[in-house]
Amino acid sequence: MLRVTVEGKERSVEDGKLIADLFEDRSVLAARLNGRLVDLSAPLEDGAEVEPVRFDTEEGRDLYWHSASHLMAQAVKQLFPEARVAIGPAVPEGFYYDFEVPKPFTEQDLARIEKRMKKLSQQRVRVEHRWLGREEALELFRSRGENYKVELIENLPDERISVYQQGDFVDLCRGPHVADTGRIKAIKLLSVAGAYWHGDEKNPMLSRIYGVAFPSQEQLDEHLARLEEAKRRDHRKLGVALDLFSFHEEAGAGLMFWHPKGAVLWRMIEQYWVKEHLAAGYQLIRTPQIARGHLWETSGHYAHYRENMYTLMVDEEEYVLKPMNCPGHMLIYKTRVHSYRDLPLRLTEWGTVHRYERSGTLHGAMRVRGFTQDDAHIFCTAEQVESVVREVVELSLKILRGFGFEEFRIDLSVRDPNHAEKYFGTDEQWQMAEGVLHKVLQDIGLPFHRAEGEAVFYGPKIDIKLVDALGREWQCPTCQFDFNLGERFNLRYTGEDGQHHGVFLVHRTVLGAIERFVGILTEHYGGAFPTWLAPVQARVMAVTDAQNDYARQVYDRLQQRNLRVEIDARSDKIGYKIAEAERMKVPWMLIVGAREAEAGTVSVRRHGRGDLGPQPVERAMESILEEVAVP
């Protein structure tokens, strides 16, 4: 008899029993055996501690999707025997598998593969784990023509190679996996895409299939509904539908045109942002769009960033369309001698920059070639660094909360201590800066992730990701030290001691790029912006033509209070006008018919909430005005 602890409870089981024998429940996918993740087929030993692993945990989902990717590979090999399998891991939203095939898969192939997967699932094919010797494994995959697997094994240091077999399909894999294909229930293959072997464009292009799977159809349906919701909120669709912005083939890819309604968003965001920044001691500046090549030599961009820069010839000299605002800000700093009494100096600019991005990386408003950064550079002394960083992080969080974001994920990127030579700046500078960033995050009390080796070469940084209404993460604010630029431009200040000292330079943005931020806001709110941001805050609608004069009076009163208001005096039925206003997501709809005209009221309807009944015009207006103030 073996004595084992299962979910904290002691049990005895017969010798030779497997973990699978402990759980009748088929929702158990694998187990933790003494803390190690193992297959259900793993043998029990005396004194073992066993915890079941189900789909409801991250590791459970990972192995479930990993098993689903194997199931897909099995189906693909049956339908396309000439396919070579490459790699097939789980990813945060499902799984994929890469194949080398004579011609790439099509959407039609996906339906066939999915069908075969379901068939294999119904057959409950056993998934068996085996250990092979290195040579044995190489021979196995060589004989099957799986040269990608052979390459992978050749790069493995181990003498024992782990493989999984399900029916006619065998794959190199560390595991663990579900015990049989019947565990993979509700399956959906989503898309096919090209992917390079090892992600390197010098390698052959493989055909990748993405999919997702769940233990129940309900969970799959829910997941697909979430994907649908994301599609409905797509800023590219809403941008057109709400008349916010456009892109034009004749103007060039990645260049955004702001329509009146989109420009209102820009203006309101800027207005709120400027208010907060002036209160925090920032000073607004402006710098030119182009500058001589010389400046970019000084800054180092010529040497390291050239392939992303647009250049133009002027009188036989090369000028650069600015890809960054930093060098311009350095020049302004250098126009006078600075005393420690002037610091910290906070220079900020909504600076429009242009960067050549590879065509394949462009994406709606989220990734463009011309965009405006809410940029700032803070020049300070060593003593001021901590308070400067603290105020940057606090200001960032405050502003994002003002836009309705409540949840954040914070990354602290520090240098790789084993490769100190890769970085610019002294050990003292790095230690001090990293220490300060760490301390500030601790003091603020929000959880953060310390990413070793993720710092850029010129300094450590804090990145803040905001979480939107659909739980997606967007990295916007960043706060980074720059030990490089200060030296390149030889930035100095005069200290209390009368000596020159190098400044500490902090580079930061809150929104990142305005184009992208408006895209994020649009998706976060699904286009239904809060009243203070809404391009149109209220629309007055007459029930019949007989109320058009009264509607005009109401409209005038709202406009006199600086509300962004429209009037709908067309000869259409009120239901039609409401449908359109709802579709345009106008937050306040004011309906006036004969009764309202008689009583001097308006019927108030809120977007998404419906009819709130009649109110005196003054009261309705006050309610709107309450929501109009920037946060």
Place this chain on the structure above:
RNA sequence: GCCCAUGUAGCUCAGUCGGUAGAGCACUUCCUUGGUAAGGAAGUGGUCGCCGGUUCGACUCCGGCCGUGGGCUCCA
């Protein structure tokens, strides 16, 4: 940049075998004057992304270019 898909009216999309194009919505006009998510009729609107080729003839077939979309090592 590369792979795949894709580009037809302002928007969403049909268009068979190669014989120069359709629908719904939007827009304009007329009828309708109505009470909380789409009343009716008529009309306007297209160099079928661009350039070239094959053909008697190209939205359709071929080539190049441009745009758009999904992707391009979160370790077998």
